[in-house]
Amino acid sequence: MLGKHDHSKRNRIQFVTINEMVPQNHLLRKIDKVIDFIYDLVQPLYTIDNRQPGLARSF
Structure with missing residues (x-):
């Protein structure tokens, strides 16, 4: 865990x-x-291009 003054690990990914x-x-x-x-x-x-439902549905 980082303390108040422990900046050595701050830039690690x-x-x-x-x-x-x-x-x-x-x-x-x-x-x-x-x-x-x-x-x-x-x-x-x-549909392949936008992943929206390809079939119209009526609810």
Whole structure:
């Protein structure tokens, strides 16, 4: 932790990915593997250029 007069670490940058922070056996990783098929199911509903819904829906 930086103290009042500890400026030696102020300009350091640390890059951390979520992949490094989430344990391999975490529940969300297990869910992600199971529901990965959803991307293929919904892909036709979106346009390629702007990711907006490609089908008009009336609610």
